Each structure stands twice: as C-alpha cells, then as structure tokens.
Amino acid sequence: MAKIYSKQPLAAPKMLPKKETVNLILNYSKAMSMVKVGKMTFECIAN
Amino acid sequence: MANVLIPDAVLVKNYVGGDENALATLINRHQSKIYGFIYSKISDRDVSDDIFQDTFIKVIKTLKSNAYNEEGKFLPWVMRIAHNLIVDHFRRNKKMPMFRETEEFSIFSIMSDNSPNIESQIITAQVESDLQKLIDELPDDQKEVLIMRMYQDLSFKEISELTGVSINTALGRMRYALMNLRKVIEKHNIILTN
Numbered sequence: 360m361a362k363i364y365s366k367q368p369l370a371a372p373k374m375l376p377k378k379e380t381v382n383l384i385l386n387y388s389k390a391m392s393m394v395k396v397g398k399m400t401f402e403c404i405a406n
Numbered sequence: 407m408a409n410v411l412i413p414d415a416v417l418v419k420n421y422v423g424g425d426e427n428a429l430a431t432l433i434n435r436h437q438s439k440i441y442g443f444i445y446s447k448i449s450d451r452d453v454s455d456d457i458f459q460d461t462f463i464k465v466i467k468t469l470k471s472n473a474y475n476e477e478g479k480f481l482p483w484v485m486r487i488a489h490n491l492i493v494d495h496f497r498r499n500k501k502m503p504m505f506r507e508t509e510e511f512s513i514f515s516i517m518s519d520n521s522p523n524i525e526s527q528i529i530t531a532q533v534e535s536d537l538q539k540l541i542d543e544l545p546d547d548q549k550e551v552l553i554m555r556m557y558q559d560l561s562f563k564e565i566s567e568l569t570g571v572s573i574n575t576a577l578g579r580m581r582y583a584l585m586n587l588r589k590v591i592e593k594h595n596i597i598l599t600n
Contacts, residue, residue, distance in 0.1 A: 373438055374438060374441050374442040374445050374454075375437060376437060376441045376454070376455050376458045376459075377455055380458060380459050381433055381437065384429075384433065384459060384466070385430055385433070387463060387466065388426055388429050388466045388470075389426050391467075391470060393467070393470045393471045393472075395471075400471055402467065
C-alpha cells in the first residue's frame with residue numbers, strides 16, 4: 360500500500376469529557392450556593 | 407453566533423451575578439482544550455473525567471465565593487487548577503499504587519498469609535492436648551521440673567531454689583523426664599507433629 364505523504368498532520372480526535380460529567384458540573388453549580396456568615400463561608404447544596 | 411463574541415471575563419462576571427448559562431458557555435468553549443490537556447497527562451478517560459469534574463468544582467466554588475480576581479486569564483487559571491489536580495493524582499498514586507492482576511502474575515505469589523489456618527490450629531491444639539496427657543504420666547518430681555522449665559519458663563537455678571534441690575538434681579530430673587517422654591512416644595507410635 361502506498362505511503363501517505365500528507366502535508367497536513369493527521370487530525371487528533373477531539374477529546375471531550377462525557378456529557379454526564381458536564382451535566383453533573385452544571386447541576387452542581389445550580390444547586391450550590393455560598394453563604395457568608397461573619398468571617399466564615401458556608402457551602403450550601405440544595406436538594 | 408452571539409456566544410462567540412462574549413469574552414470570558416464578561417461570562418465570568420455574568421455567572422458570578424447568577425447567570426448559570428454563562429458557565430455552560432464557558433465549559434462548552436474550553437472543555438476540549440482542558441480535557442485534552444488532562445487526558446494527555448493521565449491517559450485514562452475515567453480518571454480524566456474525574457479530574458475535569460474536580461477542576462470545575464473548584465472553579466465554581468471560587469467564583470461563587472467571590473474570591474476570583476478577573477485579570478482576563480480565565481483559561482490559564484482553570485488550566486493551572488487542572489494541572490495541580492493532576493499532580494495530586496500522581497502523588498496519591500505513588501503512595502498507594504493500584505495493582506491489577508493478570509493471567510500470568512498474581513499478587514499472591516508475593517504476598518502471603520502466614521497465619522495458621524484452621525486445620526493447623528486444630529492439629530496444634532490436639533498435639534498440645536496429647537502432650538499434656540503424656541506429661542501427666544511422668545513421675546511427680548520429673549513432671550514438676552518439666553512444667554516449671556517448659557511452661558513457666560523458669561531457669562534451673564530458680565527451679566532448684568523452689569524445689570529445694572541442687573541444680574544438678576533439677577537438670578537430671580529434666581533429662582529423665584525427656585527420656586521417658588521419648589520412650590512412651592516411640593513405644594506407642596504417637597505422632598506429635600503438625
């Protein structure tokens with residue numbers, strides 16, 4: 360089989376995270392809120 | 407497309423202001439670069455997903471606590487977080503490497519449990535019980551010395567003091583005790599080994 364002398368490099372497959380991972384991040388962001396009480400900060404996650 | 411025109415700094419500001427869609431836009435815009443970077447170091451899709459997730463959880467926490475100073479370097483900042491988490495991952499793995507068994511090699515060829523199994527424990531208990539019966543058959547003076555020496559771990563000096571005899575007498579009684587035990591064991595073909 361003939362060799363391929365391509366000027367353009369072979370395209371690397373686009374690496375993407377799983378959709379579930381992205382959805383989890385977005386849902387976490389929607390559910391999470393930070394509450395400051397004095398000098399302390401609390402992380403609250405709504406159920 | 408309007409989203410392409412909005413700079414990262416504005417999206418970050420919108421997100422901090424409460425616009426969750428801004429985060430989705432930021433993730434969509436940069437996910438390939440960030441995930442590709444992570445995967446290039448880790449070479450494992452599942453672990454890369456975990457690190458990607460942990461990266462953005464840290465980003466969310468920092469943004470929502472208003473601790474982020476906008477200097478127009480959102481992507482480098484996120485990449486730095488990802489890089490640090492990758493380093494943490496390698497450090498953790500170095501301390502506690504995970505080993506997967508293959509067909510050719512089993513970890514149990516190196517690791518072994520040397521504690522006696524139930525069968526050995528039962529046999530040992532039986533041998534000790536038989537030995538106790540044999541010792542009971544010895545004359546009292548020999549039995550006394552043998553028990554003091556073997557079971558109470560006394561020295562012959564202590565045995566001689568306690569029994570009121572000389573050390574040589576104690577030694578002699580011990581010798582005869584062992585000789586008599588051997589005779590009985592041989593005579594009756596008793597097996598006292600594991």
